[in-house]
Amino acid sequence: MVRSSVLGYPRIGINREWKKVLELFWADKLEETDLHIQLQEIRLNHLRKQQEMGIDIIPVNDFSYYDHMLDTATMFGIVPKRFAYEGGAVPIHVYYGIARGTKDAAASEMTKWFNTNYHYIVPELNGAEPVLTENRPLLAYREAKEKLGIEGKPVIVGPLTFLKLSKGYKAAETDAWLDRLLPLYVQLLQELASEGVQWVQMDEPILATKLSADDVLRLNKIYETIAAQVPALNIMLQTYFEAVDNYSDIIALPVKGIGLDFVHGLTGNLVAIQVFGFPADKVLGAGVIDGRGIWRASLNGRLDLLQDLVELVSEDRLIVQSSCSLLHVPVSTERETKLPSELKDALAFADEKLSELVLLARAVSSGRSEISRELADCERALQALKLSKARNRQDVQDAVAVISAQQVERQQPFAKRHIAQQEKWQLPLFPTTTIGSFPQSVEVRKARQLWRKGEWSQEQYAAFIREQIDIWIKLQEEIGLDVLVHGEFERTDMVEFFGEKLEGFAFTQNGWVQSYGSRCVKPPIIFGDVAFKEPMTVEETVYAQSQTSRPVKGMLTGPITILNWSFVREDITREQVAYQLAYGLRQEVEALEQAGIGMIQVDEPAVREGLPLKENEHANYLAWAVKAFRMTTCTVQDSTQIHTHMCYCEFHDMIDSIEAMDADVISIETSRSHGEMIHGFELNTYKLGIGLGVYDIHSPRVPAVEEMTDMIDRALKVLDPKLFWINPDCGLKTRGMDETVASLRNMVEATKLAREKYSVSVSV
Known part of the structure; x- marks a missing residue:
């Protein structure tokens, strides 16, 4: 039986309630206790939705109070010295200080998460004495099980990715830092295994980039150590954003499952499986639904791909999943009432992608006839957009062809x-x-809102904008x-x-x-x-x-x-x-x-x-x-x-x-x-x-x-x-x-x- 899974769900909520809670807390309008209560309710709602929609393996610990790399760093007590951290679980004011800065200390660097539009907080290792301050994946697993009866899949940033994306150490110190971090990962995983956790998703997107020979050796060391010291735990080594270059090395690792991106890394990953095969003792996490794009998938095309994979990997060793976390897409198309129908019908946000995953898993297990209506609806929607006037502007296409051929x-x-x-x-x-x-300012945003609602005329709004320009021209002078x-x-x-x-x-x-x-x-x-x-x-x-x-x-x-x-x-x-x-x-x-x-x-x-x-x-x-x-x-x-x-x-x-x-x-x-x-x-x-x-x-x-x-x-x-x-x-x-x-x-x-x-x- 083919199962469905997702690598992560958007944190912000359908009404951006996550954002609003955080900003109330930062503005000192919400007590810390209430912050935790309200964020827990948002988190549980996200898990409940995935459960109700029929996702078989639901991720936990993908939720964050700010950023997952910051979560990992603070979980290991990696806090820059300028924040005067004294050990133990990192206080919330220190956590947010690292992310946003304080009056006395500059924030940590922020940069792009691979080639996405998401920014992460870069961990600073220099001077840190890492220790497991609290097992956040374990707490997330317990919460999901106790509150909702969900056997969750804890999501953890893998050791190699965490280390390679951190700063504050020299290249010659890489192995020494790995020796400090690896025991903490082992401790964390041992506690999860003792709790009865079945699957852990170990995110290693760094594997989609070029690895050095030394990095391959480190990868082997990491997962051989984990396998030796936590043998009962099923690790899904998860890659995404591209095909992996070191496929032969990766499939030889002692892990129970390997997740591959068959959207952005389709050609490379599929050819690798066809040439080198896939281990009989491992589960394949097939990322066939785009976790970064908003377009409805061609279900027929995805099923063709999954059928090819079934011939290489048996159904009982196949998990149909998103290509990456759904963090990168909006929550739902349900409330989009103003889009042209030809466009809206061709869109799939996070919730629609959950439905696609469930449908694909069902069709692989029981046949296309099980979802024949959905297949027909999908193809009609995609064809309508393809033939739309908006996509067939000959004047634009001809003009661009001319100027793109000129010297620039x-x-x-x-x-x-x-x-x-x-x-x-x-x-x-x-x-x-x-x-x-x-x-x-609040006044600027309010004015724009009044104009958009039609309560202000264009003339009123333009006059207001000119007033703001006047103020700031004078200030700049x-x-x-x-x-x-x-x-x-x-x-x-x-x-x-x-x-x-x-x-x-x-x-x-x-x-x-x-x-x-x-x-x-x-x-x-x-x-x-x-x-x-x-x-x-x-x-x-x-x-x-x-x-x-x-x-x-x-x-x-x-x-x-x-x-x-x-x-x-x-x-x-x-x-x-x-x-x-x-x-x-x-x-x-x-x-x-x-x-x-x-x-x-x-x-x-x-x-x-x-x-x-x-x-x-x-x-x-x-x-x-x-x-x-x-x-x-x-x-x-x-x-x-x-x-x-x-x-x-x-x-x-x-x-x-x-x-x-x-x-x-x-x-x-x-x-x-x-x-x-x-x-x-x-x-x-x-x-x-x-x-x-x-x-x-x-x-x-x-x-x-x-x-x-x-x-x-x-x-x-x-x-x-x-x-x-x-x-x-x-x-x-x-x-x-x-x-x-x-x-x-x-x-x-x-x-x-x-x-x-x-x-x-x-x-x-």
């Missing part, structure tokens, strides 16, 4: 453009600016910034705003997913051909420029970020979609320039996160990503200054591609990674304008002038002072007004000190 480069190289721009703008040494957005922004008060999300104004996009009412902590985003759906309709940002930007003699940047989101932060159609390549986006955004860039805006920022914070996990695919992706950016920006005059922005990713291995984008100025996050990005520029020269963020905007603390000065001094050891800008890490939308103004004042003060220090040695 600026008229003059950067050195000549820089001279023209300096003559035009007369900027001082170390120009100061911000990344784009300013705090979206008073603070002393050199290049200003209008503040983006008319915008919700940086991708959603543009998607609403371009054709080919659709928007959900409740399609929220977790980005980091309580920060949830509602990604647009690119379901048709993308087309420009009319100017999107010109009105507000031109108004802001009319209120000041200082330059105001036009602010756009770039094509690759829109691509990577949206749910994207699957019937054409992502490269083709990127070029359609670039074509639409190019028309907006040209409209801004024609309206007199001579600085235009095209943000691309998500370029790095779209990088494929397989190294042999990097060059092709970066080539078309760079081309799409240049398609967007290449038609402007030499004196028009193109800016871009990137944040919260490791960029050291793609600096050449960043330079190839040929933006006149790039701003990159560095403060939360404690200046580690600067090391990349110590190893690689960068010849264009650049600003390295000097303070972390994701923390509420106001950084001291001295902190920013230290960051500036280190950066100027490796970067050309004539090309150096000073700015925060990212946009300031989520911050409060007082802390924003205070931080920016300190940033300007740090800039003044830097100008005094370096002005003698630098001739601008």
Whole structure:
């Protein structure tokens, strides 16, 4: 009998109740006891839903108070010394301090979870003395069994993945750290085995990346040790996000089950099984339902694949499951009442994916006739979307084919453009600016809500937006910034705003997913051909420029970020979609320039996160990503200054591609990674304008002038002072007004000190 399972379920709740509870607690409006009570109820509701929908093997310990990597670190007592942790179970204020920072201690670094849009908190191992502070998987297992009668499958971040994604140790110390961590994993698993746990899901997504020979040896050591010391426990070694490269090594490990991704890693994993077979003593977790995408699966196609797998692995050793955790998709399509039927019928969020899993397991066991009606409904829905007018815009397809075949480069190289721009703008040494957005207060959000409900007219709303622009233009001038922004008060999300104004996009009412902590985003759906309709940002930007003699940047989101932060159609390549986006955004860039805006920022914070996990695919992706950016920006005059922005990713291995984008100025996050990005520029020269963020905007603390000065001094050891800008890490939308103004004042003060220090040695 084929069983169904899922690798994890969204934490946020169908009404984002998880987010709301956390934020009440952070605002001191909820006691800690009530925090635990309310989060438990949310957690149990999620388990209850999976139980009622018929999932056979239900995950536990996939729920988190913030992030699963942070959970693992604190479970092992790995807490940075600056948080004054004294041992034992990590207090909730320390837990959230690591994630969000405190007035006395900076938050830990945050970066992308592989190539997804989810951010995790990076564990800091330096100085830690790991110990098992509490067995969280055991507590989650007991809760599910006692409260709901569920024989849960505890989910644990595996030792190799945890170690490889942590920081604060040298490569030569890797084995020593493994020797510290492995006994704790053994202790944890022994306690689970003693409790009678049947299956444990050990997540090792690192196996989808390139492993060194030493890493393969470590992998063997980990699972041979576990097998020897916890022989009664069934371990499902779970991989996802791609095919595994070391298939032969992995199937030889002494584990009871191996989970493989047959969506994003379909070709590699299927060929590996066909060539090398699958062990007769192991269970295969077949990830056939996409845990990251929102499109309804072709059930016939999935059944064809499962039938192929049954021929290689018997039914009793097959578990039908999601390709990865459903953390990355919205909860349910049930409340989406405004989408076109041809689109809604082709969607599957987390709950719909649970149904797909149950149907597939049933059909493999009992035959397709058992789900014949569902199969027919599925094929009708997929065909209707395929034939829709939105997906067959010949005008767009022809235009994009023409411009993508043209040369995409600026008229003059950067050195000549820089001279023209300096003559035009007369900027001082170390120009100061911000990344784009300013705090979206309660009043701003309320005004937008009134406008969207029709209670405010367009004229009322536009007048309100102009008032906010006026306030912040004056504040920026008073603070002393050199290049200003209008503040983006008319915008919700940086991708959603543009998607609403371009054709080919659709928007959900409740399609929220977790980005980091309580920060949830509602990604647009690119379901048709993308087309420009009319100017999107010109009105507000031109108004802001009319209120000041200082330059105001036009602010756009770039094509690759829109691509990577949206749910994207699957019937054409992502490269083709990127070029359609670039074509639409190019028309907006040209409209801004024609309206007199001579600085235009095209943000691309998500370029790095779209990088494929397989190294042999990097060059092709970066080539078309760079081309799409240049398609967007290449038609402007030499004196028009193109800016871009990137944040919260490791960029050291793609600096050449960043330079190839040929933006006149790039701003990159560095403060939360404690200046580690600067090391990349110590190893690689960068010849264009650049600003390295000097303070972390994701923390509420106001950084001291001295902190920013230290960051500036280190950066100027490796970067050309004539090309150096000073700015925060990212946009300031989520911050409060007082802390924003205070931080920016300190940033300007740090800039003044830097100008005094370096002005003698630098001739601008």
